[in-house]
Amino acid sequence: MYMYSMIVTSHNLSKSFKHLKFFNNNFRRTFSNMSQKINQSKTYISVEIPEAKPSNSKGVFSRIFRRNKPETKKEGGIKKSELKRLFSLAKPEKWKLVSAIGFLVVSSTVTMAIPFSLGKILDIIYVGEKDIDAARTKLNQVCGVLLGVFVLGAICNFARVYLMSTAGYRMTNALRRQVFSSILKQEQGWFDVRPTGELVNRLSADTQIVGSALSQNISDGLRSLVMVCSGTGMMFYMSPELACVGLAIVPPVAVVAVIYGRFVRGISRKLQDSLADTTKVAEERISNVRTVKSFAQEPKEFVTYNTSIDRVLQLCYKEAKARALFYGMVGFSGHIIIISVLYYGGVMVSSNTITVGNLSSFLLYAAYIGVSVGGLSSFYSDLNKSLGAATRIWEIIDREPSIPIQGGSIPMSVLEGHIQFKSIEFNYPSRTDIDIFKNLNLDIKPGQTVAVVGPSGSGKSTLGALLLRLYDPASGGVFLDNHNIKDLDPAWLKRHIGTVSQEPILFSCSIKENILYGAEEPDKITDEDLVKVCKEANVYEFVQQLPEGFDTVVGERGVMLSGGQKQRVAIARALIKDPKILLLDEATSALDSQSEHFVQEALERVMKGRTVLTIAHRLSTIQNADTIAVLKNGQIVEQGKYDELVLHDGAFKELIKHQTFMQVND
Numbered sequence: 001m002y003m004y005s006m007i008v009t010s011h012n013l014s015k016s017f018k019h020l021k022f023f024n025n026n027f028r029r030t031f032s033n034m035s036q037k038i039n040q041s042k043t044y045i046s047v048e049i050p051e052a053k054p055s056n057s058k059g060v061f062s063r064i065f066r067r068n069k070p071e072t073k074k075e076g077g078i079k080k081s082e083l084k085r086l087f088s089l090a091k092p093e094k095w096k097l098v099s100a101i102g103f104l105v106v107s108s109t110v111t112m113a114i115p116f117s118l119g120k121i122l123d124i125i126y127v128g129e130k131d132i133d134a135a136r137t138k139l140n141q142v143c144g145v146l147l148g149v150f151v152l153g154a155i156c157n158f159a160r161v162y163l164m165s166t167a168g169y170r171m172t173n174a175l176r177r178q179v180f181s182s183i184l185k186q187e188q189g190w191f192d193v194r195p196t197g198e199l200v201n202r203l204s205a206d207t208q209i210v211g212s213a214l215s216q217n218i219s220d221g222l223r224s225l226v227m228v229c230s231g232t233g234m235m236f237y238m239s240p241e242l243a244c245v246g247l248a249i250v251p252p253v254a255v256v257a258v259i260y261g262r263f264v265r266g267i268s269r270k271l272q273d274s275l276a277d278t279t280k281v282a283e284e285r286i287s288n289v290r291t292v293k294s295f296a297q298e299p300k301e302f303v304t305y306n307t308s309i310d311r312v313l314q315l316c317y318k319e320a321k322a323r324a325l326f327y328g329m330v331g332f333s334g335h336i337i338i339i340s341v342l343y344y345g346g347v348m349v350s351s352n353t354i355t356v357g358n359l360s361s362f363l364l365y366a367a368y369i370g371v372s373v374g375g376l377s378s379f380y381s382d383l384n385k386s387l388g389a390a391t392r393i394w395e396i397i398d399r400e401p402s403i404p405i406q407g408g409s410i411p412m413s414v415l416e417g418h419i420q421f422k423s424i425e426f427n428y429p430s431r432t433d434i435d436i437f438k439n440l441n442l443d444i445k446p447g448q449t450v451a452v453v454g455p456s457g458s459g460k461s462t463l464g465a466l467l468l469r470l471y472d473p474a475s476g477g478v479f480l481d482n483h484n485i486k487d488l489d490p491a492w493l494k495r496h497i498g499t500v501s502q503e504p505i506l507f508s509c510s511i512k513e514n515i516l517y518g519a520e521e522p523d524k525i526t527d528e529d530l531v532k533v534c535k536e537a538n539v540y541e542f543v544q545q546l547p548e549g550f551d552t553v554v555g556e557r558g559v560m561l562s563g564g565q566k567q568r569v570a571i572a573r574a575l576i577k578d579p580k581i582l583l584l585d586e587a588t589s590a591l592d593s594q595s596e597h598f599v600q601e602a603l604e605r606v607m608k609g610r611t612v613l614t615i616a617h618r619l620s621t622i623q624n625a626d627t628i629a630v631l632k633n634g635q636i637v638e639q640g641k642y643d644e645l646v647l648h649d650g651a652f653k654e655l656i657k658h659q660t661f662m663q664v665n666d
């Protein structure tokens, strides 16, 4: 028995899967089951490998697992490298931040001048009882200077807050851009195991926390730091003896602040995870509200959401308890400072070792320090909170997709459209225990229409997903004009494949914008091109009847159009790029017979001169196809023309006989 361990994240897990091809199915299944549980968060796991394993597995495992060695850092502590990385996010805004810090130093200095000036004024008033005129002149001078200093302080405060806030917003924006582009870069398999709500939460809430930590919180923290340092300096300058008495409580408070900061970081991560779950629940229900309503499940969904936000609330209670305890303690410590200064200072005034004015200044400094220590600890806890959020963001930003969105070569100037699936073995990254294809081979000649049929769940749509390179096969390859599509630029590949699926998703914009979404260079599409494509796709006629024509907004996911209309807009969207290859994934199966007629008519027109892979349910499509390929048990088991296949006692005939297949086809 061999034992390996690592911190598992969904990222290194998917890498690890790649190395697991040669393990037996039982082991892969165990590993996959674990993955279901751990894909949401970092988890430490140990894996036991039976001795009856392929001889080279130990080496591979050592490689995977060594690469993912558990970090030795204590949970909750701040790592220098993390802090460095967090602050590096502020680099693009460094000049704004440096200026803001300059203004902060001036405005804090002004604030810290108040107690000292107040002491001086008090001493002038006190002396003024003996020499009123001299005292009044002095008083006027001091107050005049102070007024000027306060105006300067106000201006600096304005500049500090403005610069820090705008820098914070810009950093949040930049971070959101980075996270969004990293999300979009990921391959389809990554999205399969990540709820949209969780990603939206990272994009909106986590980036916001990090952005404000780097601006507002740092600004407040620095201000508190400047005030604590200068206040302490002034206290020691005025009376070192009294300063020692007043500040005796600060070290234990600092220790508690560190413990509290660690706690906050831990709880903040849990809180953000729970919030992400809540967003996921809400997002899924709201985006599928039609289904919720059709099944009258509003009360149940309300309960589901309530349960989810109650979990968040429980964590908030925990955090609130710790926060209340901490702030209560900080407030109490501040008061202890004041009372000890007042008591000991009072004794010193009575023995004439300090003036009344100096004691007053001292008391104010003590009060400022008390408040600023509170500010510093809240800065520390916010910093911990933002590190929790930043870690979640970095998980996304650092992830290299296994399938790039662009790059690779474009070897042919003219694309023939010859598609070959060669010895394909495939299973979905999220369900590695189920083999979808086992040594699948299919050859689609240029200009041919090939219909793929097979029982539900046999992998017909998966074949289309492999052609679009949404997933890579575990072994074997998809070839286009004899080039493995892995070597081709994915963006170029997708430009040459027009896709129409069973439930086309349109965006919430106008019909014209939806159609142009498929174009490589939308600006170069003329109105004539648009009309031509729309006529071919049977879109033109119904668009003419809409009051706003092509500018009609279709609503979210195209909800304002009928199924057949959406389908035809999707055909126009696929056609606008004039693709050499068409991928029709059960494009007419969800339509009634009249809509089907319009869509089918459009499809037949646009299939001419193109290589077509159609995932078929309708007999009409199958009958016209050049070849029908029957998919069964992960392989193409039969291939031929409709008339040949029906005569032969094989899988196709069996399919036709099969009740469900007949229902779908009729």
Ligand SMILES: Nc1ncnc2c1ncn2[C@@H]1O[C@H](COP(=O)(O)OP(=O)(O)OP(=O)(O)O)[C@@H](O)[C@H]1O
Residues within 6 Å of the ligand: 192, 428, 430, 431, 436, 454, 455, 456, 457, 458, 459, 460, 461, 462, 463
């Ligand atoms: N993203 C995914 N992650 C994991 N498993 C998946 C995913 N998509 C499909 N599957 C599984 O892969 C198998 C093949 O699915 P596919 O959609 O290709 O079948 P199909 O033949 O097109 O089915 P149907 O005719 O019902 O549309 C099914 O068992 C399905 O559950």
